[in-house]
Amino acid sequence: MASELEIVWLSLKVASVATIACAIPAIAVAWLMARRVFWGRTLLNVLIHLPLVVPPVVTGYFLLLAFGRTGAIGAWLDRVLGFQFSFRWTGAALAAAVTAFPLIVRSIQLGIENVDRQYEEVAATLGARPMWVLLTVTLPLALPGILAGLVIGFAKALGEFGATITFVSNIPGETQTLALGIYTALERPGGDEVAMRLALFSVAISVVALFASELLARSLKRRNA
Amino acid sequence: MSLDVNVRHSVGRLRLDLDVRVGNGLTALVGPSGSGKTTLLSIIAGLIRPAHAVIRVGDDVLADTTAGIWRPAHSRRIGYVFQEPRLLPHLTVRQNLLLGRWLQRGRTGGSSLEDVSKLLNLDDLQHRYPSRLSGGEKQRVALGRALLAHPQLLLLDEPLAAVDQRHRAEILPFLDRLRRDHSLPAIYVTHTLNEVSDRADHVVELGDASASLSADAYFSRKSR
Numbered sequence: 038m039a040s041e042l043e044i045v046w047l048s049l050k051v052a053s054v055a056t057i058a059c060a061i062p063a064i065a066v067a068w069l070m071a072r073r074v075f076w077g078r079t080l081l082n083v084l085i086h087l088p089l090v091v092p093p094v095v096t097g098y099f100l101l102l103a104f105g106r107t108g109a110i111g112a113w114l115d116r117v118l119g120f121q122f123s124f125r126w127t128g129a130a131l132a133a134a135v136t137a138f139p140l141i142v143r144s145i146q147l148g149i150e151n152v153d154r155q156y157e158e159v160a161a162t163l164g165a166r167p168m169w170v171l172l173t174v175t176l177p178l179a180l181p182g183i184l185a186g187l188v189i190g191f192a193k194a195l196g197e198f199g200a201t202i203t204f205v206s207n208i209p210g211e212t213q214t215l216a217l218g219i220y221t222a223l224e225r226p227g228g229d230e231v232a233m234r235l236a237l238f239s240v241a242i243s244v245v246a247l248f249a250s251e252l253l254a255r256s257l258k259r260r261n262a
Numbered sequence: 263m264s265l266d267v268n269v270r271h272s273v274g275r276l277r278l279d280l281d282v283r284v285g286n287g288l289t290a291l292v293g294p295s296g297s298g299k300t301t302l303l304s305i306i307a308g309l310i311r312p313a314h315a316v317i318r319v320g321d322d323v324l325a326d327t328t329a330g331i332w333r334p335a336h337s338r339r340i341g342y343v344f345q346e347p348r349l350l351p352h353l354t355v356r357q358n359l360l361l362g363r364w365l366q367r368g369r370t371g372g373s374s375l376e377d378v379s380k381l382l383n384l385d386d387l388q389h390r391y392p393s394r395l396s397g398g399e400k401q402r403v404a405l406g407r408a409l410l411a412h413p414q415l416l417l418l419d420e421p422l423a424a425v426d427q428r429h430r431a432e433i434l435p436f437l438d439r440l441r442r443d444h445s446l447p448a449i450y451v452t453h454t455l456n457e458v459s460d461r462a463d464h465v466v467e468l469g470d471a472s473a474s475l476s477a478d479a480y481f482s483r484k485s486r
Contacts, residue, residue, distance in 0.1 A: 155348050158309050161335040162342040163362035163411045170336075173361065177352045260352065260391055 039209035041231065044218040045238050051126055051214055052194035055133035056187055059141050063186065067145035068171065088200075089139040097203025100132055104204070128205035129212045133194035141190035148182015149175060181254045188250040192243050215239045263320040265289075265415060265447050269305055271298075271312030278302060278312070284447065284464045288437075291451045293468030299451045300345070302468070303417045306449075307342050308335035319415050319447070336365075341408030341416045341446075345423050347400035349392035355403050356388040362411025369412050378406045382436055398429025402436065409440070416440075416448035437461065 039047075066085060070078070088096045104111040104122045114120045122128035152175050160174045176183070198216040205212040207221060219235045222228035268281040278298040291299050304310040306317055308324065311332060317325040324338050325331055349358050359375060379385050382402045392400060401421055408416060418437075422430045438461065440448070450462070465480035 155344070155346075156350055158335070159342075159344070159348045159350070160361070160365075161309070162307055162338075162340055163407070164336050164339070164365040165361075166336050169365055173365075174350060178350075180352075257352075260393070 039213055039218070041218075041234060041238070043210060044213060044215060044235060045242075047126060047129075047210070047213065048195055048215040048218075048239075049242070051129045051133055052191050054127075054130040055137055055194040056141075056191045058130070059134050059138050059190055060187060063138060063141040063145055063190075064176070064183065067142050067149055067186075068175070070142070071146045071149040072175075085142055086139045088136045093136060093197070093199025094203050096135060097132060097200035100128075100135065100200060100204040104128065104131065122205070124205050124208060124212065126205075126211055129197075129201050129214060130194075132200040132204045133197040136197050136200055137190035137193040140193050141186040144186030144189055145179065145183050148179035148186070151182065152178040181257050184250050184253055184257075188246050191246055195239060195242060263414070263445075263447055265449075266316070266318040267302075267306060268314075268316040269302065269312055270314040271301065271305060271310075273301075276301060278305075278468070280466075280468065282466050284449070284466065286445060286447050287463030288461055289447070289449045289464040289466055290462035291449050291466050291468065292453065295453065297468040299468060300419055303342070303419050303449065303451065306415075307340050307417060308333060308338050322414065339412055339414045341411055341413030343401070343404050343408050343416070343418045343421045345419050345421070347392070347397075347404040349395075349400055349403055349407075351392050353391075354388065355384065355390050355392070355395070358392070358403055359384070359388075359407050359410055362407060366412055372412045373409055375410065378409050381409075381439055382406045396429065397425050398433060401425055401429075401433060405433075405436065405440075413446060416446050418448060418450045420451050420453070422452075434461075 066081070069075070070082065101123070102108050104114075106112065106115060106121065106123045111122060114122070120127075122131050156174050156178065157170050160170045165173060195214075196216055197214070198220070201212065201214065202217060202220075207213055207217045209221075213221065215235055215238065219232045219239075222232040222235065264283055264285050266283045269278055271278040276296065276298050278301060280302075291302070293299055301310060305312050305315060306324070313327070315325045315327050315332075317323075323331055324333050349355075350361070353361065356375075359378065363369075363372075363375075373381075379388070382405060384399075384402060384406055387395065387399060387403065392403070395403065405418075405421065422433060425433065437450075440446075449466075467480070
């Protein structure tokens with residue numbers, strides 16, 4: 038087992054990278070779902086939400102098939118870029134990102150749907166192309182939903198277990214995040230104390246993240262009221 | 263500069279069918295509620311796409327659906343003041359005022375922030391957020407914002423409807439200054455005609471037989 042601090046640090050790294058990597062694709066997909074009608078919209082919706090409804094172990098298994106060393110995408114990445122997901126912390130981040138993605142999209146989509154289209158029309162009459170409408174009006178006004186989505190996504194990524202252990206195993210110092218560390222500690226005789234400390238760490242991190250986003254959202258709301 | 267509008271559009275029980283030309287100055291757009299005044303403005307601004315429309319400001323063709331031309335709202339250079347001020351709540355007054363200029367950075371000329379702020383008495387409001395403004399102040403900012411976005415045409419959709427009597431009296435003189443200082447064609451929707459009766463140069467009446475008249479002709483007909 039890795040040291041507790043190492044586990045906490047690795048978890049923060051995995052969850053942060055997963056959340057940051059999700060941010061822009063999630064905003065793009067959420068905007069499409071909230072503001073555009075297009076062919077295949079329902080299919081896209083189902084695909085995005087799949088990780089939310091299938092058992093995490095299944096998600097991990099599919100990730101292994103696709104991104105494992107012999108997987109279709111994994112083998113290509115290894116050959117062309119020399120980059121590997123399997124049994125690396127980057128794989129843990131990928132597993133966390135895939136499971137957190139639907140939650141992040143949902144929250145941002147709600148945030149965008151709540152933006153009054155009248156404001157978008159105003160920006161258009163002032164000369165804003167669709168991209169500028171998005172950047173100057175839609176996203177700033179959807180910021181509370183975007184923040185909430187990222188915080189929920191971060192919390193989900195921090196707690197990811199099934200997909201991670203299936204895809205990149207439980208390697209101390211490389212893929213052993215908080216959830217896996219707690220599981221490992223509980224498996225060992227006399228590991229209760231370590232498990233409790235790790236559990237308290239994970240609660241503390243989540244509480245801090247929630248408080249921070251709540252404070253931010255409140256100050257945004259006060260301004261826009 | 264003149265504005266030519268030829269529009270046919272029907273949605274629900276609303277049927278719009280008009281072919282008018284108005285010149286510079288203030289044109290009052292009148293008609294009973296439900297006659298499509300706001301819809302017409304939205305079509306001119308490019309926010310609603312009708313079955314048929316030919317819209318020209320001077321030589322600038324904004325739409326000609328027979329030729330497949332439908333310029334998007336952002337390229338029409340139309341200053342639109344809506345019934346509600348619609349100030350962007352996350353921007354200060356100054357940022358709201360300058361948004362259009364910033365979005366059209368390549369364009370030069372037009373009124374300056376200083377001129378418009380002075381015209382509409384906005385100097386003391388610059389750093390406030392819209393949530394800290396009164397209804398009249400908000401509508402003045404909305405008017406200033408439209409003026410600063412290099413418009414070639416102004417659309418005013420009952421800009422005083424959401425404003426109480428006291429603030430109405432505060433804004434009307436600004437409209438006069440606007441007409442004097444800016445040689446822009448402006449369309450003003452209203453159902454209280456006396457609000458603009460001594461200000462309008464033309465009147466367009468929406469209804470069974472939509473038509474454009476000079477203000478004199480319209481009011482002399484009304485008073486008969």
